[in-house]
Amino acid sequence: MFTVHEVPGPSSEKEVKEHQAAQLINDWSKEKDINYRKFQKGSSVLSRMVGFLVFLIFFAGAVWIGVQWLLVPSGVLSLFKKAQVPAVAEKKPLDLEVKAPLEIASGDTVNYEIVYTNNEKYALSELELIVRYPDNFNFEKAEPVQLMNASHNVWSIGSIAQGESKKIKIFGQILGEEGAEKIFTANLSYKPVNFHARFKETKKVSTILKSSVLSLSVLGPKNLLAEQNIEYVIQYKNNAKEQLKNIAVRVTYPLSFVFADSDPTLKEGEDAWNFPVFDAGAEGRILIHGALTGAIGEPKNFGAEIGFMENGAFRLQNRTSLITPVIDPHIVVDVTIEQIGASVKKPDAPAGEDTISVKFASGALYKINYKNEGDLELKNIVITLEIVDLQHLIKEKSFIYADGKDAVKEYDTKNGRYTLVWGGKGGAFLKDVRPGESDSVSFTVDISGKPAEENAELANTFRSKVQLDARSQDITVPILVEGRSVVVMVE
Numbered sequence: 001m002f003t004v005h006e007v008p009g010p011s012s013e014k015e016v017k018e019h020q021a022a023q024l025i026n027d028w029s030k031e032k033d034i035n036y037r038k039f040q041k042g043s044s045v046l047s048r049m050v051g052f053l054v055f056l057i058f059f060a061g062a063v064w065i066g067v068q069w070l071l072v073p074s075g076v077l078s079l080f081k082k083a084q085v086p087a088v089a090e091k092k093p094l095d096l097e098v099k100a101p102l103e104i105a106s107g108d109t110v111n112y113e114i115v116y117t118n119n120e121k122y123a124l125s126e127l128e129l130i131v132r133y134p135d136n137f138n139f140e141k142a143e144p145v146q147l148m149n150a151s152h153n154v155w156s157i158g159s160i161a162q163g164e165s166k167k168i169k170i171f172g173q174i175l176g177e178e179g180a181e182k183i184f185t186a187n188l189s190y191k192p193v194n195f196h197a198r199f200k201e202t203k204k205v206s207t208i209l210k211s212s213v214l215s216l217s218v219l220g221p222k223n224l225l226a227e228q229n230i231e232y233v234i235q236y237k238n239n240a241k242e243q244l245k246n247i248a249v250r251v252t253y254p255l256s257f258v259f260a261d262s263d264p265t266l267k268e269g270e271d272a273w274n275f276p277v278f279d280a281g282a283e284g285r286i287l288i289h290g291a292l293t294g295a296i297g298e299p300k301n302f303g304a305e306i307g308f309m310e311n312g313a314f315r316l317q318n319r320t321s322l323i324t325p326v327i328d329p330h331i332v333v334d335v336t337i338e339q340i341g342a343s344v345k346k347p348d349a350p351a352g353e354d355t356i357s358v359k360f361a362s363g364a365l366y367k368i369n370y371k372n373e374g375d376l377e378l379k380n381i382v383i384t385l386e387i388v389d390l391q392h393l394i395k396e397k398s399f400i401y402a403d404g405k406d407a408v409k410e411y412d413t414k415n416g417r418y419t420l421v422w423g424g425k426g427g428a429f430l431k432d433v434r435p436g437e438s439d440s441v442s443f444t445v446d447i448s449g450k451p452a453e454e455n456a457e458l459a460n461t462f463r464s465k466v467q468l469d470a471r472s473q474d475i476t477v478p479i480l481v482e483g484r485s486v487v488v489m490v491e
Contacts, residue, residue: 091119096188096201106212107307107317109140110174112205114186117165124190126198127157129168134182134207136175136319143169160190175319180209213240214247216306216318221476223327223376224300227293228477229260232322234286234304238278246309247275249286254300260289274309294326329475330374334483335385335466338365340444357489361449364488368466371438378470378479381430382423383441389462390416393490398446404428405441416462433470447490460490
């Protein structure tokens with residue numbers, strides 16, 4: 001017989017419900033545990049990724065700092081300095097300051113005050129001050145004077161103690177036109193303790209000339225020829241609102257200048273024009289005439305000064321100058337004469353002359369060539385040809401001009417002299433010739449068919465010589481150039 005055992009379980013409805021509830025809670029707990037383990041696994045992967053990224057960032061930063069440290073030793077330190085708040089500006093080892101007025105009247109005395117301070121915790125040695133003065137600055141005095149050189153522009157100061165401050169004062173007169181800027185420069189060099197190298201501080205100050213009691217200017221030629229007469233014009237004015245007294249104007253002439261006259265004239269034994277009274281706003285001028293000689297390229301400096309005469313001494317108020325170079329216009333001009341059909345040039349021509357021969361009863365072609373080999377443009381060109389024919393070998397009425405460039409011809413029958421002029425009054429107009437350009441004029445004449453019976457000792461010859469006269473806007477006097485003489489022998 002089989003024994004029947006009862007399966008364990010709830011025996012009542014209440015127990016069944018309690019069992020079902022416990023079973024649901026148990027299933028929910030298992031599912032919760034499984035999800036939590038999944039979440040734990042996912043969180044672990046994420047943490048490792050974040051940690052790896054943080055490691056990379058720190059590693060890259062360390063590498064960059066290392067490179068900065070190796071290449072620029074101050075690089076790392078500068079990072080920390082930038083982070084400091086607030087930033088403090090570093091003091092220079094040596095402070096240099098130059099004090100000067102912003103504006104001053106021409107002719108007044110200016111005071112430049114140079115102050116220098118040692119900001120280091122130790123002395124600075126071998127200090128040397130070098131100054132550069134403005135144009136037209138007249139040195140008067142300086143303090144201290146014992147450290148200054150003979151040229152009044154270098155001070156050998158020596159050393160300066162820790163925290164010490166010193167000054168140098170320079171006094172002088174500034175001259176110039178109204179509105180001119182005058183720049184003063186100071187360079188102070190020094191050596192710190194245990195250093196072999198020198199260090200330098202530089203400061204510049206600017207002063208504007210607001211007015212000039214006496215204005216002055218010089219007018220003259222822009223260029224000079226090697227030998228020429230010249231005129232200089234000195235203009236001066238009283239810019240003050242009151243009358244001035246005891247005004248004097250004096251000049252410095254260029255080398256090789258030969259004085260001719262002036263207006264107003266200079267009194268004998270005087271080297272300056274003196275004006276006892278000069279009214280407010282009044283103007284005046286002085287004309288000076290003379291002659292100059294000089295080598296090509298040599299500059300000619302004409303200077304003028306105006307000031308007051310005080311107790312027999314000249315007190316300068318203004319100064320100016322005009323520098324004019326001596327130039328060579330470099331113009332080439334010559335005349336060629338050929339027998340129409342043939343010509344022969346003689347090799348035994350005298351110095352400075354060319355000799356050619358033509359036949360009786362032939363024609364001769366004259367051609368005048370000129371070229372501008374200089375740097376000036378030639379204007380108002382006039383060419384003058386002179387032919388001296390004492391034996392009347394040229395037929396007077398046979399002149400035929402080429403290219404419509406007719407000349408004004410004058411003939412002195414008695415002396416057998418022809419004068420032909422192109423340009424100027426009446427002659428054909430000749431165009432301006434720029435640098436590098438050239439031009440010419442030409443004509444023909446007929447030669448007599450037989451030799452002259454009188455004056456046979458002249459060997460049947462006539463002579464020709466050409467001259468070029470031109471003007472240029474860069475030169476105040478005419479430019480005169482002569483060509484070589486040409487002797488024509490008629491055979």
